[in-house]
Amino acid sequence: MATPWLDGRELRAWIRLRGVLELLPGVLDSQLRRDADLTEFEYYVLAMLSEAPSGTLRMSELGRQTNATLPRLSHVVSRLESRGLLERRPCPEDRRATNAGLTEAGWRKVREAAPGHVVTVREHVLDALTDEQVDQLAAITDALLARLDPTGSMAATYTRYDGVPDAPTGSTAPPTGG
Amino acid sequence: MATPWLDGRELRAWIRLRGVLELLPGVLDSQLRRDADLTEFEYYVLAMLSEAPSGTLRMSELGRQTNATLPRLSHVVSRLESRGLLERRPCPEDRRATNAGLTEAGWRKVREAAPGHVVTVREHVLDALTDEQVDQLAAITDALLARLDPTGSMAATYTRYDGVPDAPTGSTAPPTGG
DNA sequence: GCAGCAAAGTTGTCGCTACAACTATTCCGA
DNA sequence: TCGGAATAGTTGTAGCGACAACTTTGCTGC
Structure with a gap:
């Protein structure tokens, strides 16, 4: 039993x-806070919605795509809702569920914030690497996520790469228009 | 100016x-919290002290080695001090400075906590990789840190590797006895 | 030998996140 | 069809970290 x-x-x-x-989280946070008055996490919530059909997603699905627990997400969505960036509506098909959808102001916000964020990610991450x-980083982080999230309950954002390009599922892909 | x-x-x-x-931070935190009643950051504070001569370091140096700002460190050190795990003493050579040093209880705590932490790091990180x-991860993170901390003001823990093995400066090296 | 600036820490406050407890639906088996 | 478990989400609370403001000490130039 030696350590x-x-x-x-x-x-x-x-x-x-x-x-x-x-x-790294601090760098990303402070750029977005300064330029868009958003947390990195808040930005990703908006970004994931912006890539979903009609800018709408169930809370639990949104939680998976942002690697967040439901309580955390619920609080954040409340704040964003009170700022008018998204709306909650009960889901008609499953009355336990809630849908979160971008408002017009939410669309504007994410479109405004995206370019600066991409630049920051390039400057501090991608441009530093060959x-x-x-590719090595993608493989390494893929292996780590398999340990960190074995059930894949937060797997939506790191679908395994098998040679087929992912659908644009990134925070840092251009926000697909309304 | 296209994004x-x-x-x-x-x-x-x-x-x-x-x-x-x-x-990853959540995984590390919850193991240490559960098994040792410590935050991952608190653990690193103790661990860095345990590898310093006499278990003592200046606040600013401790901050560099843990990648923490001084205000953050000061708060954490206050809590650890109130738990009896370390002590603050004014530095004789520079009266602006403060030294933080492990107490007996602090030594015991870090020695108790270290094995479980190492196992967690292996399970969730190193064992997942070839x-x-x-080595690729070391090179990649080295490149990233050069961007994240260009001045090297928090560089103590990632001294560039030039073929000469680092002195054991890790959190996860065996705590060198008192 | 002092004016002014830099360095080292501390403290207060605010906001976010984790955790636990709770409600409300839906699913499943007998 | 009904009782129990699982799922989806919300809310309250406590604690940690970021930021700004502040104090004290040291350094530099003149």
């Missing part, structure tokens, strides 16, 4: 990953 | 990295 301490190689990878975990590293 | 939208490859890497950013991917 399997990390060796030098493992330690380097882990400590640096931990650094990224600590620093093409090869981008 | 440089992400293409399919980039989108996959990014969305998955974002998923890891969202899910040896080659571990």
Whole structure:
């Protein structure tokens, strides 16, 4: 039962990953907060809606696509609703469920915010890597997500890549118009 | 000035990295909270101290090694101090500075908590990757940190690897005894 | 030897997230 | 068809982190 301490190689990878975990969210948050008065998470809520048919999604599906728990999402959606960026409506087919849909102001907001966010992601992530590293990163994060979310209950956003391009499911794809 | 939208490859890497950013901290936090009544960040504060001479470090240096701002660190150190896990003492050489040092209880706590944390890191990160991917991850995160922290003001924990093994500077190296 | 700026920490407040508890539907089996 | 479990979502609360404001000490130029 000896503890399997990390060796030098493992330690380097882990400590640096931990650094990224600590620093990257803050960078993304502060750009969006400054330029669009949105949290990174709030932005993704709007972005995922903007890519759904009619800009509408069930709460639970929205939660999966943003990797969020339902309580967290519910609070965030309440705030966004009170700001007039989206609306809640009861789902006719399942009376337990709630649909969240973008309002006109929500569409505008996400279209305004998207370009700046993409630039930030490029500057701080993609531009730092070679093409090869981008693919390596996709494979690595894919493997990690399989451990972190084994049931795939939050899998919507990282559908395995089998050579067929994903449908544009990104936060950082152009918002598909109304 | 057209927005440089992400293409399919980039989108996959990014969305998955974002998923890891969202899910991994929670996994680490909840294990440590459950088994050691510590936040992942609190654990790293103790761990970094445990690897410093005499278990003592200046606040600002501790902040660099944990990738934390000073206000955040100050709050956390206050809590840990009130729990008896470390002590603050004014630094004799620079009267602006404060040293934080582990107490006996702090040493015990970090030694107790370390094995479970290492196992969690292995299970959810390293074991999911091939040896080659571990090295790729180190290179990728190194490149990202260069963008996220260009001045290196939080660089202590990711000293570039040039073929010379780092000194054991990890959270996940065995706590070097008192 | 002092004016002014930088560095090191601390503190207060606000907002977000995790967790637990709860309600309301739907599904399933006998 | 009815009782129990699972699903979908909301709400209350406590705690952590970001940000701004502030104090104290050290450094530099003149």
